Amino acid sequence: MKFFADTAEIDAIKELAETGLLDGVTTNPSLIAKSGQDFLEVTRQICAIVDGPVSAEVVALDHATMMKEAEILRKIADNVCIKVPLTIDGLKTCRKLTEDGTMVNVTLCFSANQALLAAKAGATFVSPFVGRHDDNGANGMELIRDIRTIYDNYAFDTEILVASVRHATHVLESALIGADVATMPPKVIMSLAQHVLTDKGIEGFLADWKTTGQTIG
Numbered sequence: 001m002k003f004f005a006d007t008a009e010i011d012a013i014k015e016l017a018e019t020g021l022l023d024g025v026t027t028n029p030s031l032i033a034k035s036g037q038d039f040l041e042v043t044r045q046i047c048a049i050v051d052g053p054v055s056a057e058v059v060a061l062d063h064a065t066m067m068k069e070a071e072i073l074r075k076i077a078d079n080v081c082i083k084v085p086l087t088i089d090g091l092k093t094c095r096k097l098t099e100d101g102t103m104v105n106v107t108l109c110f111s112a113n114q115a116l117l118a119a120k121a122g123a124t125f126v127s128p129f130v131g132r133h134d135d136n137g138a139n140g141m142e143l144i145r146d147i148r149t150i151y152d153n154y155a156f157d158t159e160i161l162v163a164s165v166r167h168a169t170h171v172l173e174s175a176l177i178g179a180d181v182a183t184m185p186p187k188v189i190m191s192l193a194q195h196v197l198t199d200k201g202i203e204g205f206l207a208d209w210k211t212t213g214q215t216i217g
């Protein structure tokens, strides 16, 4: 399963890229606003740090303007992935862009039928929002399971990009279901390495090592 960082914070992206665990980045208008940076400039910087897909979202609601915005965004770098909302205009834009060989992430997916449409529109990625789905009283992971079944039934190439990930259990369940990608806030990616017994084990080993009086090298 690929790991994308769901952030527009350059320092966090650099830190994650150095771990070798980062396969891509997703941003959205809220994350750009939170970063306080210029959208095109920050996208350019992220694309230079990460080799994998970097999602940059259009803000227009109609197909014609979405295409104009996508035109500007896709010129930033070869690894820009245009993010469009799961609406009819977004799907139309998705089809047009993927026909030209541009990567597209269809976002704000909350039903398996919507995911079916995204795949039919040739999406590179579909982004079901599990956290927001849970918040709304639904079961985000059931949605991922249903989309996996449908995509496997018809051998769709669209990758399931689990979004709105809030904690490590979302990541574990996504991996068990066979989702292709999870996009996570940097702190969730980092938290996956943590285990109290790992910390305890290191502490014990180092205490015993100290008693030997040895050094390595």
Ligand code: E4P
Pocket (backbone or CB within 6 Å): 006, 026, 027, 028, 107, 127, 129, 131, 132, 163, 164, 165, 183
């Ligand atoms: C995905 O691409 C979105 O940017 C993101 O996962 C939304 O997450 P949130 O529900 O935590 O805002």
